[in-house]
Amino acid sequence: NAGVMQNPRHLVRRRGQEARLRCSPMKGHSHVYWYRQLPEEGLKFMVYLQKENIIDESGMPKERFSAEFPKEGPSILRIQQVVRGDSAAYFCASSPLPTYEQYFGPGTRLTVT
């Protein structure tokens, strides 16, 4: 059973461009979570999604950030008009049920130049 997959692993964007981060959960998992880890800081929750629904987006910045988890295909975290402060590692996790342990992917390291 393949683990949580994230791509790309590394992404470089210039200020003002868009970044799209993809997450494929483990097989059979319909709950997806996104976390951000800024340099030298801890992980912060961003958003929790189930198929076609956003359940908790309390950690998402109000502007420029959006997330989706369509019926088919991976979950997408989209950052519009990136700024240098968006440079971070973005981790996706999945679980089979909401209160089960979460399985994390290897992360996408976003660098904004």
Add this chain to the structure above:
Amino acid sequence: DAKTTQPNSMESNEEEPVHLPCNHSTISGTDYIHWYRQLPSQGPEYVIHGLTSNVNNRMASLAIAEDRKSSTLILHRATLRDAAVYYCILRKDQGGSEKLVFGKGTKLTVNP
């Protein structure tokens, strides 16, 4: 979310046991104690969790105080591969609290 307190760092020698403490004096009756770890340049990894009784799995043991205000993660024989940041997290077993709230954790260094 109830708060946990962990030492910033700890050191151990290879093949010796490691006891990683966590204080959670404001824990509520519905809070489970979860442990995750993050190896360098990797995503976090689930280690173990428990409610009241001590728990064992292939990775570690979790010892929970009788009043539940503290717990200890035990690695029975540390290896170099166990060098990581270890996070103690309280999590409710009910809807609406699915997110994990990470603190600063304990950075474990394992000496050869």
